[in-house]
Amino acid sequence: EDQVTQSPEALRLQEGESSSLNCSYTVSGLRGLFWYRQDPGKGPEFLFTLYSAGEEKEKERLKATLTKKESFLHITAPKPEDSATYLCAVQGRYSSASKIIFGSGTRLSIRP
Amino acid sequence: DGGITQSPKYLFRKEGQNVTLSCEQNLNHDAMYWYRQDPGQGLRLIYYSQIVNDFQKGDIAEGYSVSREKKESFPLTVTSAQKNPTAFYLCASSFRDGYNEQFFGPGTRLTVL
Numbered sequence: 001e002d003q004v005t006q007s008p009e010a011l012r013l014q015e016g017e018s019s020s021l022n023c024s025y026t027v028s029g030l031r032g033l034f035w036y037r038q039d040p041g042k043g044p045e046f047l048f049t050l051y052s053a054g055e056e057k058e059k060e061r062l063k064a065t066l067t068k069k070e071s072f073l074h075i076t077a078p079k080p081e082d083s084a085t086y087l088c089a090v091q092g093r094y095s096s097a098s099k100i101i102f103g104s105g106t107r108l109s110i111r112p
Numbered sequence: 113d114g115g116i117t118q119s120p121k122y123l124f125r126k127e128g129q130n131v132t133l134s135c136e137q138n139l140n141h142d143a144m145y146w147y148r149q150d151p152g153q154g155l156r157l158i159y160y161s162q163i164v165n166d167f168q169k170g171d172i173a174e175g176y177s178v179s180r181e182k183k184e185s186f187p188l189t190v191t192s193a194q195k196n197p198t199a200f201y202l203c204a205s206s207f208r209d210g211y212n213e214q215f216f217g218p219g220t221r222l223t224v225l
Contacts, residue, residue: 004154034213043118043202043216044155087155100214102154 002027006088006103013078013110021073021086021106029093033071035064036087038105044087078110114139116217118203123222125190125197133188133220135203143209144186148172149200149219158201161186162209190222198224 003026013019025033032051036044048057050066057064061082063074073086085105092099116137125131137144143162147155157170161180175194180186186205190197200221204214 032213036216041200041219041221043116043204043219046213046215049213089155104152104154 002090002092002099002101004088004090004101004103006086006106008106009104010107011109013075013108015079015110015112016077018074018076018078020075021108023071023073023088023103024069025071025088025090025101026069027090027092027101030068031091031093033066034089034091034100035071035073036089038085038087040085047086075108078108080110080112083108083110116203116205116215118201118217118220120220121218123220125222125224127224128192130189130191131222133190133201133203133222135186135188135217136184137186137203137205137217138184139205139207139215140183141205141207141215142183143206144180145204145206145214146170146176146178146186146188147202147204149202155202158188160209197222 005024007022032049035047038044048064053068055066061076065072085107087105089100089102119134145160146158149155156172158176159178161167164183167178167180177189200219202219203217206214
């Protein structure tokens, strides 16, 4: 059964303190791994899609990496506006988009 | 600007009432989806539609119904048969089912009084 586990559940950092969020997945052939950002009371905002192990993508202070078993979202020198819940999701090679599995998210808080 | 809109933002339902949540997209996407989000849980798929006039049950379809009469619109009805409807409801769309990224609307918060 396809599974996604995100850790930690919550992370509090000081402004400028870099860290990483983890997304471990089990899927029968990865078609795509997705990262989203969700602010309280709002819909998820798409960040990245990663397709194969070794791939990396960057956007401002965020960099997503992918291995065969997990993905990391690295946050470099975060600012308070980076505070949000970050969601990871996976789609198996033999699944349709309707079968995307979402993790429960990591709640990131950046203190000024 | 292209995007997905949901209305209303907040909705209150009395016991025994049916309520309908609106979802509209102007991204020219074929596929549309409804998810339910509860605290501490991942998004759970309620219904999805790959094309106009066709839709399929997701993992938690009981107590919900949908229609897809237009490409742009995918309304969700929460019926009185749904015993625990208080949640945050998210509509999403993708270019075509099986084409990766889903894009989400702003959500509707439904509360049962």
